[in-house]
Amino acid sequence: MSSSPARVLAALNAVRPPDQPSPVIGRAVVVGGSVAGLLAARVLSDYAESVVIVDRDDPHVTGGRPGVPQGSQLHALLPGGFLQLERLFPGFRERAVAQGAIEAPPAARRNYLDGRLKVVVPDDADSLAGTRPLLEGLIREQVLRLPNVKTVTARATGLVCDGGVVTGVHCEAGGATGVESGDLVVDAMGRSSRLSEWLEQAGWDRPALRRMTVDLNYATALFRRREAAPEATVVLALHTARMSSDVAGAAFFAREDGRWMAMMAGYGANRPGRTADDFVRRLREQFPPEFGALAANEMLGEVQTYRHADSRRRDFHGLRRLPAGLVSVGDAVASFNPVYGQGMTAAALHAACLSAYLRSGPDLGAPARRFFALQKVVVDVAWSMSTSADLALPHVDGPYPRGYRLSSWASRQIVSATVTDVPTARRFNEVVSMLAHPSSLATPGVLLGALRANRRAR
Ligand SMILES: Cc1cc2nc3c(=O)[nH]c(=O)nc-3n(C[C@H](O)[C@H](O)[C@H](O)COP(=O)(O)OP(=O)(O)OC[C@H]3O[C@@H](n4cnc5c(N)ncnc54)[C@H](O)[C@@H]3O)c2cc1C
Known part of the structure; x- marks a missing residue:
């Protein structure tokens, strides 16, 4: 080829x-x-x-x-x-x-990184929320x-x-x-x-x-949804290794049956949210207030867990x-x-x-x-x-590709800039969505833009 x-x-x-x-x-x-x-x-x-x-x-x-x-x-x-x-x-x-299925245009999607709300990319591609x-x-x-x-x-x-x-x-x-x-x-x-x-x-x-071993523990729970047409229909929050949290991330989506579906994930020995009490407590304590508001709704049924080895x-x-x-x-x-x-x-x-x-x-x-x-x-x-x-996770020990230290430093800069900078977030979203190749992020222009955005944000 x-x-x-x-x-x-x-x-x-x-x-x-x-x-x-x-x-x-x-x-x-x-x-x-x-x-x-x-x-x-x-x-x-x-x-x-x-x-x-x-x-x-x-x-x-x-x-x-x-x-x-x-x-x-x-x-x-x-x-x-x-x-x-x-x-x-x-x-x-x-x-x-x-x-x-529930509409999930860019304005209805909220994305948090280490507790900071990311900018919305207005012309980002559309999506839908619903069950699998x-x-x-x-x-x-x-x-x-x-x-x-x-x-x-x-x-x-x-x-x-x-x-x-x-x-x-x-x-x-x-x-x-x-x-x-x-x-x-x-x-x-x-x-x-x-x-x-x-x-x-x-x-x-x-x-x-x-x-590649990832040792991921998933927990999913359903909550009653009061609003027929909520403002945010897809809410995601990721924690990087810097957060020193035992929960790697959580998300909740509106479902077609008038419920919220919420997920929480941890790695290795961390198995967050296995019981209803633990699930609700962690949503309240470790995530932005929107997650606490979700947790105030009635939980429907049991927490379902899933383990994903690699x-x-x-x-x-x-x-x-x-x-x-x-x-x-x-x-x-x-x-x-x-x-x-x-x-x-x-x-x-x-x-x-x-x-x-x-x-x-x-x-x-x-x-x-x-x-x-x-x-x-x-x-x-x-x-x-x-x-x-995944290589950035504390419990994952390689194999590390050549140049990993430099590339992981660069990607941390870019990911951090997605919180405040629309052009960086736009490029990053295209790559994460598999619409553009990751090499489109590996340019001096993108890295410089990210460094500048991070300096401004400080
Ligand atoms: C916990 C979890 C969460 C996920 N979340 C997401 C997500 O948010 N977004 C996303 O895009 N993807 C997600 N995925 C991945 C997603 O589920 C799969 O990528 C997707 O289902 C496509 O898989 P598939 O069709 O290749 O295989 P599968 O969905 O696994 O289906 C395999 C099919 O093959 C059939 N089959 C197997 N063996 C035989 C046989 N011998 N004879 C006849 N039939 C057979 C099975 O019955 C089944 O229908 C997630 C996966 C997991 C585990």
Whole structure:
């Protein structure tokens, strides 16, 4: 690939569905019907005669489901992901709002860093607030409306290969076994995907697995919401290591069912908010007054906790031996510290990679190396942002990349300037939203602007 990663990311962010479907594949099989699988299926509906989504959960079950245990936790949709959804499903915003999703334009989002309220970037991209099941349900509804997409409720158990080509997956449902055949198989089985084992069983290499321990403890609670149309619908507060707090951050969002959903996170041995009393006390004592006001509302139900051990990526792009007819998307390829809210936006960009790859008229009898090369750019972006922030955590001990001390000093300056300086905050938000490459922050102009802003703020 000759273009710079920044250009590739910009091109992926600009990918649009073709005006007319132009099939280059007969049948595509997507294993996993969550956000990444559904978005891949949406893209494939333009390039395949037919698409089948295989998931072990019944697609018609609404709300929480066993295949996505994280679904009950707070999920933020980054503005970058929201833009992609609007492009794939024109009118997504109106439909979402009609089903209760809450508008979250820049003025309705409050962002605190170490207790200081950040400036609002007036022209920042838009977003929505709501539950993860609402968002996933909306995406599913629109994908399943496509005439050439169908679903099969079954557990995939292995690959079917013919020489150097993957030709389908083995499936099992209610004791019966079968095969779903296709010209392209998409692994969207999430972070516990078994594709690596399946490749090895079929005589191929498994991709290198990289992990960074984050040891994150999440706690989520629901509160009654009195205001039908609150002024702020998405409120986030992050603590850096300087705060010497055992709570790394908290957030609360308006939900479609007239409630607030609040989250609190800590690392390592810090498990804040496990009981209702602890949750409420910490919101009051460790966060800006808006959090205290939230905590004054009635808590509904129990606090739900979740533990997230590590960020991990599987480097399919580095495999020397790879069968044709196979790609992998979403958390199955890379899943990150959820505090940064990157997962669904990264999945949308993986779908854009699939679109760009299929539009380029690839030789489908050869491994999808071009797809994995595009996807590597997206994974590198999300990985570098989440792991470089995590390296600053006291309990994380590397591996530190070369030049880490200098780059972490520079990023502290930039992050600090986002509190007061609109141009720095605008650039930073674009990067955090995955709309712009992190290299756009690594310029002398940005650093000088941040240093000046920090001096003014002092
Ligand atoms: C606590 C937490 C909070 C998060 N918060 C955010 C956030 O704020 N914003 C954000 O963008 N992202 C967030 N994420 C990440 C987000 O949940 C994922 O990135 C997103 O769901 C996309 O994942 P996926 O579709 O790749 O996999 P998953 O959502 O994990 O889905 C995998 C699917 O594969 C199916 N499956 C698995 N194995 C098989 C099999 N053998 N056969 C058939 N089907 C199978 C499962 O049933 C499931 O439907 C968070 C994650 C966690 C853990």
